[in-house]
Amino acid sequence: MKKSKNRGEKRNDDSLCTSRVLRGRFSYLYLIMGKRSDFIRRKRDFYPTPVSALEPLIPHLPNSFTYIEPCSGDGALVRALESFEGIAKGGRFRPTLEYASDIHLPWKVTQLEEGSHVHCKHGLCAYKKDVFDIVDVEDNVDFFITNPPWDRNILHPLIIHLSSIRPTWLLFDADWMHTKQAAPYLKYCIKIVSVGRVKWIPDSPHTGKDNCCFYLFESERMVSERKVVDFCGRQA
Ligand SMILES: C[S@@+](CC[C@H](N)C(=O)[O-])C[C@H]1O[C@@H](n2cnc3c(N)ncnc32)[C@H](O)[C@@H]1O
Numbered sequence: 001m002k003k004s005k006n007r008g009e010k011r012n013d014d015s016l017c018t019s020r021v022l023r024g025r026f027s028y029l030y031l032i033m034g035k036r037s038d039f040i041r042r043k044r045d046f047y048p049t050p051v052s053a054l055e056p057l058i059p060h061l062p063n064s065f066t067y068i069e070p071c072s073g074d075g076a077l078v079r080a081l082e083s084f085e086g087i088a089k090g091g092r093f094r095p096t097l098e099y100a101s102d103i104h105l106p107w108k109v110t111q112l113e114e115g116s117h118v119h120c121k122h123g124l125c126a127y128k129k130d131v132f133d134i135v136d137v138e139d140n141v142d143f144f145i146t147n148p149p150w151d152r153n154i155l156h157p158l159i160i161h162l163s164s165i166r167p168t169w170l171l172f173d174a175d176w177m178h179t180k181q182a183a184p185y186l187k188y189c190i191k192i193v194s195v196g197r198v199k200w201i202p203d204s205p206h207t208g209k210d211n212c213c214f215y216l217f218e219s220e221r222m223v224s225e226r227k228v229v230d231f232c233g234r235q236a
Helices: 052-061 077-080 153-161 173-176 179-188
Strands: 030-031 040-042 064-069 094-102 110-113 125-129 142-144 168-173 189-196 211-217 230-232
Touching: 030 189, 040 110, 052 077, 052 168, 052 211, 064 077, 077 094, 077 142, 153 168, 153 211, 168 173, 173 179, 173 189, 173 211
Parallel strands: 064 094, 064 142, 094 125, 110 125, 142 168, 189 230
Antiparallel strands: 030 040, 168 211, 189 211
16 A cells, blocks of 8 residues: 655554544544555645745746745745745745635635635635636736645646646655656656755644655646756755
8 A cells, every 4th residue: 555645744543444534623634545545634635835845946936926826725835935025036036926726715714706806915815716627827927836735636637737727836745756657747847846854734843754846847838848857956
């Protein structure tokens, strides 16, 4: 059985028995038993991205750009990017969020109605939307940037889907690139930025067990001429 990518949470051997929903104070967790899962996993793979995981990506982004966060969760990645605004790149770093969306909006996220472009003064405003329902985007959008679900059944179609629309930066485990299952998707990958281990659970003393990367995927048309993947190792 393949191990799940559990992002550093405690393994529960009960999970070797059966799929079930935990009640009470663990109700936000659920157990799944399957291809990549013998660990407790968070529902919908909800693991917010800390600022430290974004830091290695900043030098690889333009000074100013517009992006969509299509699996935004509670907006941790959006806030992390914003925390570098006016500071990184000699103060010239200006990320503009076109919109954030997620299949499930946590309670602290205000739901936007489709077509409205109201920006919240506090917290995150986002559309409730399945990533696979994003079919086109405004011309001004430069990238998708997200930390997606790592479940390969979602991740692989997500790579193809988003990168066919716009260049797509995705944060997930570094081990993936060495697996056979990655082969059909690596041809869409033009850049890999090493991130290392990420502390997914803020209060935990531990980092996740997986080293991570930001992968940049582009459409088949864009990558057809490119033979070499740009690999950027750790800076510190
Ligand atoms: C690992 S969390 C990351 C949250 C956020 N991107 C961040 O970096 O803090 C993955 C998110 O993907 C969302 N998700 C899962 N399946 C999705 C789908 N089909 N469409 C859109 N979002 C999805 C989950 O609800 C969850 O919020």
